[in-house]
Each structure stands twice: as C-alpha cells, then as structure tokens.
Amino acid sequence: MEDETRAAGQLWVEDERGLRRMPDPVRNAAVRAVMIMSVTIILALVAFLTSITSSWLAFPMTIAAVVATVVATWSVLDIWITRQVWRQRDGVVSEPSSTAYAGRRERMAEERVA
Template sequence: MGTAERQETLPDGGAARATARRQLEAPDHDIPTDRDGTAAYRNAAEPDERGGRGAAQKQPEYRPLWIEEPARRRRLPDPVRTSAVRAVLIIAVTLIQAMVAFLCTMAGSWLAFPMVISSVVSTVVATWGALDVWVTRQVWNQRHGVVSTPSSTARALRRERRKARRQARAAERAQERIRRQGGAGQLSHS
C-alpha cells in the first residue's frame, strides 16, 4: 500500500482513511505523530510514559499526499490533446522569440533583424497550430461525438431516406407479384 492509501482498522471492522486523523499531525505537517499528539520519532531505547518502548512498538501515522477528487470535465480525446500540446509549445517558443527580438532591438544587436523575421514566421506557425487544435477537435467531434437529438437534421434526412426505400421496396414487391400472376388482374386497354 502506498503512503496515500494507508488505512486504519476500526473496532467495528471497517476501514477509515488516514485523512480522518489530521488532528494528530504535528504543526509542521510532515512529522508523524502518536495518538496523544506527540512526535512518533522517539528513541527506541527510551521507554515512554506508559512503560512501553517508543517508536519500536508503534507504527507512525502518515497523512495522505493528496486527496482525489472527481474530474470536473471529461478528458480531451488523444488527437485533440496532442495538437493542443503542440500548439502550446509552438506559442511558447514564439513568445520567447518575440521577447528576444524586442530585447535585441533595444540593445541594438545585429541579431535583432533575424530574430524579428523568425518571430514573424513563428507567429504564422503558431496561428496554424491554434487552428489545428480547432480543426482536429471539429473532425473528432464529427467522427465520434455526434449527439443525435430528435430535432437533428441528420436524423430527419435518414428517416426520409428510410421511408423512400420502404416505398420503393413495396412498389417493387407489387410489380413482382403482378409479373408472377402473369398479368392477371391488370386491366387491359384493348
């Protein structure tokens, strides 16, 4: 069991998380403590007030490293997250280049002109990166995230196509029935 998952068995057989024992922590929050609130790191050779040995008999109690909370939003799909990370890195490099170009210009350095040119190019690339995130998200939603609602245009079109196919099949079956009967039942025009 990891530090964040240490549990204590209660008398009724249940288990309680270590977070319930926060009042037993030392003031600096990283020293484990005993039940009475004193530091658990005693010399094993010196007996405590109750006549037993100090840290040799007791397990130090730990507080969890973190408390897990449910996510507020769903995680981005992998392709969208990849393009977002790429865009953030490109934008960060662009901002650094722009700052270096500005500082070189203020200092009158020969490096100012190449840095300004590279900043302009990087700005174009950063714009492409931001648009890439948007396009990737739209494509992913179109392929995987279609929400079908009763008022959806796509659903209405599918319903009309199904209706037209049913009517065509019914007409074809009727024609086939007429052919099988050898024209019997048709009105003649002669």
Template sequence: MYDKPRLPDPVRGAAVRAVIVSALVLVLVLIAVLCSIAGVWLAFPAVLSAVAGTVVATWTVLDVWVTRQVWIQRHGVRSEPSSVARERVLRRHRQED
C-alpha cells in the same frame, strides 16, 4: 478533484504541439525585443523569425480547434440527460403502464 472528461488523444496531441510552439514563439519575441533594444545585428532576423513563428503558432491553435471539431463530428459527444429530463422520462413511463 473535479470529474472533467479527458480530451481525446488527437486533440490532446494537437494541444501539446500548440503549447510547445507558442512557448517557443514567446521566447523568439523576447529575443527580438531585447535585441532591438540593444541595437544588435541579430534584431532584424529575430523579428522576422518572431513574425513567422506567430503565423505558425496561429496555425497550430487553429489545428487544435479543427481537430476537436473533426473528432466531435466523427465520434459524437456523450450526453447524459439531466435530472429534470430523467424525471420526465420516468414519469412518462409510469403513465404508460
């Protein structure tokens, strides 16, 4: 298995909310399309709900991005030097001695 670092808790929470809201919006859109095709009275409210849901889903996806950026600003990013950089640092230390 690959060693990908886990998302920070606030970012993960925002991502879970975004996935749940997006899934609900997809269901709303499907209901709106099917009601429109069938010509049912529920088509108009379903379309309005789907449009409102799309706005909310966009907001939640933006929330994930903003939460991630804020977390990075507050906590920084753990970075490790690459093997090339590590070799250069070791070489520099040997030359100083």
C-alpha cells in the same frame, strides 16, 4: 468534515465531478500548440532585446518571431479544427442519420455482446 481532514493529509485527491479527458488527437494538438507558443514567446523576447541593443541579430530575430507568430496562430486553430473533426467522426451528433451516431451505436452493440 471528514472529507476536509482526509484531503488535508493526502497528496492526491480525485475530483468528484468526473470530468472526461480530452480525446488523444485534441490533447496532442493542444500540447503542440503550447510548445509552439512558448517558442514564439521566447523568439519575440529575443527579438525585442536584440532590437534594444541594436544588434545585427535584431532583423533576423524579428522575422523569425513574425513567422513563429503565424505558425502559433495556425497551431491554435489546429486545436479547434481537430476537436471539430473528432466530434464529427467519433462524437455523438444529435441527428439520427449521422454516421458518427451510427458508428457509436455499432460499437455499443459490440460491447454489449462481448
């Protein structure tokens, strides 16, 4: 009951679940993908509207929209690739012989000493 009244009066309430942030390279790839997707949607809309009006810009805008769709597809795949690369290099992998696990173990040992 107290949490509900406290949350109603506050502008910002912390989430109790404690979800971790995405790693910086993955977040950068996600932001890049969202920006490219928004430009692609705008290009597709302009291509559609110029096609309806039979404008001379219809063909170039359609070509630009198709190219932007290919680039947007790659940018979405880039998120997945970047996430996998980050996990292999910096994440914890279940195999004990993994270089990512050894690197993490060394960093943890250095943090304990410091």
